Amino acid sequence: MIELKGVTRRFGEAVAVDNIDLTIETGEVCVLVGSSGCGKSTTLRMINRLLPRTSGQILVDGEDINKADPEALRLNMGYAIQSTGLFPHWTVARNIGVVPTLLKWPAQKRDERVTELLALLGLDPETDARKYPHQLSGGQAQRVGVARALAGDPNILLMDEPFGALDAITRESLQQEMLRIQRQLNKTTVFVTHDIDEALKLASRIAVMDQGRIIQHDTPEAILRRPASAFVENLIGKGDRGLKLLALRTVSGLMERHPEPRHPEPVTDSLNESDSLRIALSLMLWNNTEKLPVLDASGAEVGIVNREQLLKVGA
Ligand SMILES: Nc1ncnc2c1ncn2[C@@H]1O[C@H](COP(=O)(O)OP(=O)(O)OP(=O)(O)O)[C@@H](O)[C@H]1O
Ligand SMILES: [Mg+2]
Known part of the structure; x- marks a missing residue:
């Protein structure tokens, strides 16, 4: 569990993060969403101590992170960023293996992990592993960044717009991948995006930020149904929130199940x-x-x- 209590970060006179309280339960995906400059990245970077906080407290599993050794803290927190931060003179495989190496895993275990992650993220364990970052497309580099964040099997994942540079289709498939990984591995995740649809899709709870403050922290459904202010209402897009609500639920929850499977009628779609x-x-x-x-x-x-039942879902 990650707890932020009255956390503030100033840069000179400017307040980037303004006295926020936020609790992220073990295994949940908390998505920080808000417009550019609202303090999302600063919040994330205080959690792994890349930035010191000006005041307040940040606890991980009840322990103040300032009491932990910063290196050890970061080894337990996978961190992926939009610009990937890959080491340019290292191969993809070596980049992904950096945390396992720091953790002194045996070489074979590390190599197996690298291969496993390349496959998981849709990269070729043979050819892509030997490439250097400049030989990758932006989307491939981002996947390597995500693989690297997962490599040491950290309990916590911090992801700062990790899919920002991807085309819509790759992005969609990585989001699916992320949901699958999440169901499988159950990492406590803090995920930053300014894309509300990405937030609605991935989050257990969303924290909407504006000017350094958290203005609503709630489940995707509650954010859609009961936006706390005109700002949040605007962010989710008032016009199509009914459709966004439908997007949160799957067919399995609404269908009338037959007692026994049947041969389907020949229809156009299913x-x-x-x-x-x-x-x-x-x-x-x-x-x-x-x-x-x-x-x-x-x-x-x-x-x-x-259809009749489907149309009642929003009510
Ligand atoms: N190193 C720094 N020095 C001075 N000001 C900074 C620094 N880093 C961030 N800021 C300021 O703090 C505020 C919050 O920045 P932050 O990077 O957290 O925003 P963000 O929500 O991640 O935005 P974006 O969506 O554009 O990435 C901004 O006003 C920014 O200019
Ligand atoms: Mg940012």
Whole structure:
């Protein structure tokens, strides 16, 4: 668990982070979101002590981080940033292996870990491993940055716009990957973005920041349903928050499940249980239909989603 209590950071006269209180539970993904300059990166960098705080307290598992050895603290906190911060004269493999090396893992264990992470992030363990950072595309370099953050198996992940330089499709697939990794590894994560859709998708709870303060800290659903101020309402986009709400839920929660799987009727479109309700609505509109079948991986029909029920979700 990470706790920030009355944390402030000044740069000269300017207040970058203004007396914030924030508790991040073990295993949760806390997303800091807000406009440029609101203090997101500064907050993150105080958690791993890259920046000292001006006042207040930061505790990890009840222990003040100022009492810990900064090196040891950072080895337990994976850190990924938009500009990747890769060492230019080191290969991809050596960059990813840096924390395991510092942790004095045996070479074989380290190499296996590097290979595993390259594969996990969709990089080629053979060819990409031997490249230097300047031989990578921006998106590949960002993945290497994320792999490096995960390499030492830290309990805490700090991620500062790690997907910022990626195209929409790669970004989407890394977000999916991140959700999968999160379900598997359950790391306590603080993730910074200025993209509210990314925040809604990844967060257990979102902390909305403005001018160094936290103005709302809540679940994605609560932020959409009960924005604390006009600023938050603006950030989430009042016009399509109904659709954003549908995007948070999956078909599995709403479908009427058949007692037994059936052979599907031949229809134009169908859903998977993991599709969002937003996709379900979109496909219903597209097919001009009031219900859609839900198929399992084998192609058997396991249930039905119906439009009338879908439209009640927002209420
Ligand atoms: N080293 C520094 N010296 C002086 N001022 C700084 C320094 N680092 C940050 N600031 C100021 O602190 C404020 C918060 O900066 P921070 O980098 O935390 O914002 P951010 O929310 O991460 O923004 P962005 O979305 O653009 O990355 C800004 O006004 C910035 O100019
Ligand atoms: Mg920043």
